[in-house]
Amino acid sequence: MFKKILIANRGEIALRVIRTAREMGVKTVVVYSQADEQSLPVLLADESVCVGPPASSASYLNIPNILSAALMTGAEAIHPGYGFMAENPDFAEMCREHGITFIGPTPESMRALGSKAGGREIAANSNVPTVPGTGVLEGVDEALLAAKQIGYPVLLKASAGGGGRGQKVVRTQEELRAAFGQAQEEARLYFGDPAIIMEKFLEEFRHVEVQVMGDGQGHVIHIGERDCSIQRRNQKLIEEAPSTLPASLRQEILDAGVRLAQHVNYAGAGTLEFIVDRDGNYYFMEMNTRIQVEHCVSEQISGLDFVRLQLQIAAGEGLHLQQSDIVLRGHSIECRINAEDPDKDFRPAAGKIDDVHFAGGPGVRVDSHAYSGYIIPPHYDSLIGKLIVHHDTREQAIARMKRALEETVIQGPKTTIPLYVKIMDNPFYKRGAVQTNFLKTRMEGAL
Template sequence: MPTKTPHPTAPRPTPPLREIRKVLIANRGEIALRVIRACRELGLRTVAVYSTVDEHALHVRFADEAVCIGPGPSSQSYLNIKNIIAAAELTGADAVHPGYGFLSERAEFAEIVQKCKLTFIGPDPGHMRVMGDKVTARQTMERSGVPVLPGTGVLTSAAHAVAEAERIGLPVILKASAGGGGRGMKIVRDIKLLPQTLQTAQVEALKAFGCGDMYLERYVQSPRHVEVQVVADQHGNANHLLERECSVQRRHQKVLEEAPCSVLSEALRREMCAAAVAAAKAIGYHSLGTIEFLLDGDRFYFMEMNTRVQVEHCVTEMITGVDLVQEQIRLATGEPLGHLMREFRPRGHAIECRINAEDPIKFVPQPGTISALHFPGGYGVRVDSHMYQGITVPPFYDSMLAKLIVHAPDRQQAIRRMQRALGECVIEGIQTNIPLHRWLLKQPAFISGKYDTHFLEASLDPEAVRAEADAEAQG
């Protein structure tokens, strides 16, 4: 059963401020390095944890202390809660930052951290459970007046699924109640195929999440994926820091993000951001979080909430001037929102390209050793990365090498700046998806802003991407 949360209008006792002096980062790679930088600027000491294959990683080098927590496979290291807690106790850390991925949305991990008298830099475990269960999250948002798509609770049988699909109307989409990242999601356009598709989705969800519960929603044919960054403190205050456009996706995985969303009117932006704040207040949320919506024309619907810092938080930082990771740490101490309780308006436009170690056409991960590396620079260009020349990219983890972010006065200038920055980026020794990004930023649909979540997969031209890769290889 989900943990009960206080009614948003109920008076709250003022929580005492928690002192944080040393933060253990229960993660690796770019996000671990990002948290170390935020902590250093706040005057906090840091502890890195690492697997044996990450012994020479930058987050290990730049942390004040480092502890090996196991061999390469994440199940034996970055998902090993016992070893992570032992590292915190060994080093005298008084707080744990989970980053994103790995244990960042595991309520049981947050509970163990708190039971060990450590500060968890994130939300209450009860909030993670409520919003981590997609069916419960839908029901909570619906009760709070946040728009949701016509859908169901947990499906009890194939017959139940068929009856609900006939009620909602085809097409429908099957989703895993414990899901995320597109796993367990199946679109159904023919009612006769629903029973078999449900069975396949259940098996996939059980394998990925340890839970085979499924539900149905009406399928939106040409949506955009727009998410709102929310911040909330332990005193009942909540606000938004505008929205991000995340519609450039492959297999439900984000490839490129930008902020703000170029198709939102000011009225629709206000309405969507207000709904996001209402969603956070509905569960008494406190910390950094993201409310994700499907945008269908001028209507939007709640999709899910991410109770952590997002990979794409950088574009929000660029258009607001707010260091989100530092604010996340402050909120964990019990500080009120303060200066964040103001109206934010977009300052220019930002774009982020996720640079991955993968075949740019087949999207197959490409681990290996980086023999040469040069990141772009210049005005309005930011690179968040843990890469350096000579490092070996292991096969055990996410394939992201870097986040290339640009900021400019408007969207068209941001596109040109990103095109220039991608042209300066040199990574040799392994394949990357830079050719895909170079092709993508030339597409008329992207340049005009008239695209949806199907755009990349529907219009991908392998020969054109291969030509970009050949041009890159020739310098």
């Protein structure tokens, strides 16, 4: 096992990795921007290194500074978390060139399946259905021609990233001309790669994803699936595991996810995202070659520590779990607590948290870097914490989540908590009738 690792991230995921590493006796180094000097990860890590000013491009995406921090502190491996450098194969390759282990898949696997374009090609070769779409588009003229062939509306997506960044829904030629450059710039800003692909945009579908873990030698297991259909602007708000899909359809999707990961000898934690239409047809969207924000719900129903598994696999200790070892129990729900105002189109609400009290009690978990007096910087994602519950049934989990939300108090910035309380009471949500347009179609008057 590693003696020391560097965490190339911030916020709750950096804290999440620190906690498991500490339990394993592994020393931690966190990098931070000037805006995060007083963050909990910096305060709790064994060492910390400032890698630049607040802008992500100058700090958390600054590869030379991050590698220098690892070499300077003697870190043997880098955990990228999610976002930032987590799905950048060039960064993973540079780590390897400098004798540093990248805690994640190989650069080759990332290029093959992690890019949206590469993933589509492998899915086609594996007989896994995909939404009509393109490879990487060279420019707006090629995009216009592709959109004419596919048919509007279409979705522009960053080939190198996820999390809803670099995604634009386009309904006309005029919108496409304006949006293409914007999507490229957003992709470059968040992922360091302006490459854009296009897919047919489906108006009504469920977002279901398969959690996998692989050893890099062809052994891949799944740890169930998650439903992540409740979103705003293509970014997830509420996730749950398992989904409420019929058992036979769930198994088909799980098998497809494992098959795709095996195709590239996948190593570490990964997620294969699918969409499911109203008729029960499923289509592969993309693979996220990293740990997900919502990994917690899968941990809750499996009893596994995904970060521990990541570290063990990256350290060469292998994956000793077989599919038959995975027993999923109960139901788990996660609400992402964002510093945003849902009443004002989810406008970010950076600023000082005057006071915070998170819920507790049986079956309640909180992953958060927020504390009383913490100043939320305006430079990054608005996520300040995740509230996760677990219970025997979905109905019981919903009741527990509502209780936990009502018990949680954050004074200062607006948050998404009041919206989640309303969703827990929504009759469509209670019966599992959710699609990605849920907020628009089922929460009218609540926003």
